[in-house]
Amino acid sequence: MANALIIGTGGVGSVVGQKLHGYAAFDRIFLGDVDTTYAQRLHERTKKSRFEVVQINAMDAPKLAAFMQEKKIAVTLNAATWQVNHSVLEACAQAGSHYLDMAADIYSPPGVKRPAKNSYEAEIEKFDVRFREKNLLGLLCMGCDPGAVNVFARWAMDRLDTAESIRILDADNADVKGYRFAVLFSPETLFEELGAVPYFVKDARVMSGKPLETEVEWHRFPPPLGLMKTYAVAHEEGVSLGLYKPFVEKGVRYSVFKYTLSDKVVSLAKSLALLELDTWKKVKVDGVEVSPVRVACANLPKPATLGATADGYSCVGTEVLGTKDGKRVEYFIYTMDGHHETFERYGYSLTVIQTGIPPALAARLIIEGAIPERGVMMPEALAPDALMDNFSKEGLKIFVEKREVFEK
Secondary structure (H helix, E strand, C coil), rough: EEEEEEECHHHHHHHHHHHHCCCCECCCCCCCEEEHHHHHHHHHHHCCEEEEEEECCCCCHHHHHHHHHHHHHEEEEECCCHHHHHHHHHHHHCCEEEEEEEECCCCCCCCCCCCCCCCCCHHHHHHHHHHHHHHEEECCCCCCCCCCHHHHHHHCCCCCEEEEEEEEEEEEEEEEECCCCCCCCHHHHHHHHCCCCCCEEEEEEEEEEECCCCCCCCEEECCEEEEEEEEECCCCCHHHHCHHHHHHHHCEEEEEEEEECHHHHHHHHHHHHCCCCCCCCCCEECEEEEEEEHHHHCCCCCCHHCHHEEECCEEEEEHHHHHECCCEEEEEEEEEHHHHHHHHHHHCCCCHHHHHHHHHHHHHHHHHCCCCCEEEEEECCCCCCHHEEEEHHCCEEEEEEEEEEEEE
16 A cells, blocks of 8 residues: 655545545545645545645645655645646655646747746656656646546547547536636636637647637537537647657647637636736735736635536547548547536536546556556556546546548
8 A cells, every 4th residue: 555645635636635545555645735724624524534634835845855755655646736846746756756736837839938837848858857767657737638638639549540630628518606707617727728828739830829819619519518619728738739749650730729618708818818917927016916817816706615506517528530441530538527416426516526536546557557657748648548447437437439431
């Protein structure tokens, strides 16, 4: 049995913790955060708890590494914000712990951002060799999207002779009762993503466009969602899948990530961007430094409190177009569930369930030896079968649609 450390115990971190607690592979599970309120709640309501609640500053890499060594942490799951990624990766490299996170900084091509920023490419470049030397895996962006959708892409690519495009599609028609406006995951993250330059891959080159005006198209999702409008949005996997060398060698020339968004969200996001209220960069107001996006979202309800009030459905999937044995083949691999039903089943919102299950499952498979890869990488670099065989069993329902057309 192994010891695990979870850093950040909000909604996603709590789901990860609950899943790990149900696995026989883990002995002690440390719940770490600066504010331990949610960690303590999870510990107190868990029967025969193997949780240990600890106050941790994830930005203090030396102390974090010393803690990991003292507690013999085999795997660390970073469910905090991307700002701590480098610090936690450094601590894992020093202490000899496997590492998983759920997101990196919003992608920008090399040279556009300062090297200190946490793009997935910067993390791979800085830590890959060190992790390989210590026989460790650093699995980046292993939530749902990015994360599970990258695994879906790899699974489909492995079944094709050639491929041309990969689209990640995230659709949601949730209705949150009792609020004029609410967001089911971090509203700061949502508005930061919607206001950021959308990067995608076209003709094997990284391309950019205008926020909420680029690569807009309609897509028909499985019922009850139906036909919905999608927008290209800044997301790691929209670029990483189109640049992953084995995919490029198989012919992929286009990759993108797209959200479905209501007209209200689009208008609001454009307004915040116009007023420069969608940024974390602090400004001084009445002598106090504040992040504009934090102020813009301060009066919105906390996502962790919305599970019981949300209704509707979410579909997150990967569309891959290619050929197999002379036939034109289209795969759409997706997860889909209802917001209300998920809350009734798990006590958490669908959004955090979708995000929390993949890293928890991956952590178990790493400890059990079913994920043998080592180094720092995105999820598409993993052999997908062990994950695909277990997603639905763990509560992330997976559906596969395959369409074939004979070519003359």
